[in-house]
Amino acid sequence: MQTALVAVYVTATVVASTYATLSWRRRRRAPLASSLTLITAGAAVWSLAQAVAVGVDSAPTALAATYLMFPGVAMIVAGFLWHTTVFTGRRLEQLRRRRTVLWVHPVLLMTAVVTDPWHHLFFTSAAVHATEGVTVQFGLLYWVHTAYCYTMIGIGAVRSVAAMRRAVRGHRRVFVIFLAGGLAPLVGNLLTVFADHGDRQVDLTPILFLFTASMWWWAERSGMPARRMPVAYEHVIAAISDAVMVLDPDGRVLDVNPAAVGMLAEVGQVADGDVVGRMWFEVVGPQLTAAFAGGTDQQTLTAGDGTIYDVRVVRMRTSDGSTPGAVVVVRDVTELERLRAELTDQAIRDGLTGVYNRRHLTSVLREQADRGRLAVVMLDVDHFKSINDTYGHAVGDQVLIRLARELTAVVGDTGTVARYGGEEFAVILPDAGAHAATELAERLRHCCGQAAVVTPRGPLRATFSAGVAELVPGSGIEDLLRRADRALYAAKEQGRNRVVTDDALAVRR
Numbered sequence: 001m002q003t004a005l006v007a008v009y010v011t012a013t014v015v016a017s018t019y020a021t022l023s024w025r026r027r028r029r030a031p032l033a034s035s036l037t038l039i040t041a042g043a044a045v046w047s048l049a050q051a052v053a054v055g056v057d058s059a060p061t062a063l064a065a066t067y068l069m070f071p072g073v074a075m076i077v078a079g080f081l082w083h084t085t086v087f088t089g090r091r092l093e094q095l096r097r098r099r100t101v102l103w104v105h106p107v108l109l110m111t112a113v114v115t116d117p118w119h120h121l122f123f124t125s126a127a128v129h130a131t132e133g134v135t136v137q138f139g140l141l142y143w144v145h146t147a148y149c150y151t152m153i154g155i156g157a158v159r160s161v162a163a164m165r166r167a168v169r170g171h172r173r174v175f176v177i178f179l180a181g182g183l184a185p186l187v188g189n190l191l192t193v194f195a196d197h198g199d200r201q202v203d204l205t206p207i208l209f210l211f212t213a214s215m216w217w218w219a220e221r222s223g224m225p226a227r228r229m230p231v232a233y234e235h236v237i238a239a240i241s242d243a244v245m246v247l248d249p250d251g252r253v254l255d256v257n258p259a260a261v262g263m264l265a266e267v268g269q270v271a272d273g274d275v276v277g278r279m280w281f282e283v284v285g286p287q288l289t290a291a292f293a294g295g296t297d298q299q300t301l302t303a304g305d306g307t308i309y310d311v312r313v314v315r316m317r318t319s320d321g322s323t324p325g326a327v328v329v330v331r332d333v334t335e336l337e338r339l340r341a342e343l344t345d346q347a348i349r350d351g352l353t354g355v356y357n358r359r360h361l362t363s364v365l366r367e368q369a370d371r372g373r374l375a376v377v378m379l380d381v382d383h384f385k386s387i388n389d390t391y392g393h394a395v396g397d398q399v400l401i402r403l404a405r406e407l408t409a410v411v412g413d414t415g416t417v418a419r420y421g422g423e424e425f426a427v428i429l430p431d432a433g434a435h436a437a438t439e440l441a442e443r444l445r446h447c448c449g450q451a452a453v454v455t456p457r458g459p460l461r462a463t464f465s466a467g468v469a470e471l472v473p474g475s476g477i478e479d480l481l482r483r484a485d486r487a488l489y490a491a492k493e494q495g496r497n498r499v500v501t502d503d504a505l506a507v508r509r
Contacts (some may be wrong), residue, residue, distance in 0.1 A: 005050075005051075005054045005055075008049035008207060009050045009207075012043070012044075012047035013047040015335060016041070016043040016213065017041075017044045018038050019412055020041040020044060023036040023040060023371065024037045026468075030356065033089060034489075035079050035080075035082035035086060036213065037074050037276045038082065039075070039080060039213060040069075040213045041079075042074070042075030043072065045069070046072030046073060047072075047207065049065045050069055053066045053193045058223075066126070067114075067116070070113050071106075071110065074109050074110065074150070074230075077149050078105070078106060081152050083156075105148055112145070117471075122135045122138075122139050123136040123137060123140045123142065124139040125137045129186075129216075136442075153182065153186055156182065157182065157420060159181075160178055160401055175350065181213075181214075184211045184212055185205050188204035188207070198274075240257055240259060242259060242331045243257070243262075243263040243330040243331070244257045244258045244259050244260055244328070244329055245275075245327070246325060246327055246328075247325050247326045247328060248325045249323055249324060251280045252279055252280075253276055253280060254325065256275055256276065260275075262285055262286075263332075266288035266422045267303065267307075268367055270509055277369060280328075288301065288311060298446075299311050299312070306331050307371060308332070308334045308419075308451050309330055309333065313327075313328050346460060352400060353401050353403075355407070355417045355418055356418040356419070357419060358415075358419070358420055359419060360418070361418035364418075365480070371430065372430075373433060374431075374471040375433060375436065375471070376428055376469055376484045377429070377441045377444070377466055377467070378425075378481070379465065379466035379488065380463045381403065381423040381462055382463045382464055384399070387460070387462065390457075391455050391460065395453065399460065400419075402453050403425065403462065403464070404419065404425070407427065407444060410440070411427055414432075415430065425464075426481075426484075432470075433470050437468045438468050438499055438501050439469065441466045441499040445499060448464060449461060449463050449497070465498060465500075466488060466491060467486065467490065467498060467500055467501075468499060468500070468501040469481075469486075484502065487501060
């Protein structure tokens with residue numbers, strides 16, 4: 001039995017020392033490595049002291065080794081408090097400002113241990129056995145020390161449960177692992193302190209701390225500390241109407257809100273919404289794949305059914321520049337885009353007739369002038385003042401509306417119709433010359449002359465006069481409009497209800 005215990009303790013010492021060394025090497029890269037180093041180093045000291053206490057035949061040496069395990073205990077308790085503080089998301093600076101707390105227990109513990117042979121308040125008695133180690137009777141100071149240790153473990157457990165409740169679902173398993181790892185040595189210590197081992201010195205606590213170190217090592221390497229996790233309060237994200245998804249650095253879904261569950265059921269590949277733990281490309285479906293796979297932080301996508309989605313990817317950043325994951329927000333902006341398009345269209349439309357306004361006309365002219373051939377038809381309703389005076393302004397408005405409707409129907413997609421001002425309209429014809437524009441203007445004049453507006457005095461057929469001009473290479477749109485307007489006034493001077501081209505005027509001049 002003695003040989004087996006020594007072998008177990010020595011093995012535990014080697015393993016704990018290895019953990020401590022590996023953790024120390026990662027202390028600059030991982031925030032939990034330093035505290036894990038202190039814990040595993042303490043477990044190594046504790047295990048080595050137990051190996052000596054059980055293995056030697058010298059009574060003084062065995063008793064001294066029993067006392068020397070308590071520096072390891074102090075290291076573990078301080079490391080546990082440090083580790084829990086960082087793991088549960090509290091600022092390490094707060095612990096550093098209160099670092100005196102970390103030293104109080106080790107100093108008092110070592111003082112009690114060193115002076116125990118004189119006051120016997122830590123161990124009231126100690127019996128050294130030739131082959132079974134040392135058995136002791138615990139004194140008041142030992143129980144004070146034990147109560148402090150259990151209090152620190154309880155505080156760490158409460159902090160972990162609280163942090164687990166506010167963490168996203170995909171990271172709660174890390175806290176479960178943390179709590180399970182911390183529970184094992186606690187159980188071992190309770191068995192060591194309160195179970196009857198006869199004369200044998202059996203202490204399971206340092207051995208079970210290796211289980212703790214293994215669990216916490218894995219959690220630190222494969223998960224991430226809570227202070228680096230995106231805090232997602234369930235009631236908050238549940239109240240958000242946008243679809244919210246939390247992804248880890250590898251693209252695995254850690255959490256989704258109810259809106260995301262509903263959206264993914266419609267456009268994704270998981271009908272039941274059970275997406276936590278899966279990779280993003282397994283759940284989003286083809287409609288959103290482009291946004292998730294793209295390198296941009298914001299995209300607007302149109303699905304096959306016409307639904308428009310605004311997809312925003314917010315990459316979380318930590319103080320050290322690393323990226324622990326991303327929050328993806330998907331919003332259905334179909335109605336918003338419809339309203340935006342409607343408002344944009346209203347801004348460039350004439351309020352009465354519905355055709356484009358003069359500002360849009362100027363914009364289109366500048367755009368088309370840079371592309372090549374261009375012609376403009378300027379037209380004006382004949383005797384419009386007389387129509388207003390005779391029939392009233394309401395009928396005059398109806399004349400303008402009917403004229404705009406006829407112009408739009410005849411021009412179609414071949415050009416742009418705009419209200420230039422008052423009773424004057426303009427038609428822009430890209431890739432057209434003066435001859436083609438004149439032919440179109442004559443068709444317009446014929447159609448509009450046949451259209452009648454119903455009035456109390458009977459049907460009213462209004463005519464218009466038109467001027468046509470073609471863009472001259474090297475000239476600007478101002479010159480083009482000026483020449484078309486000059487041709488329009490020539491048509492009015494020649495008797496109205498006719499089309500005149502700027503080329504014809506040039507020939508007469």
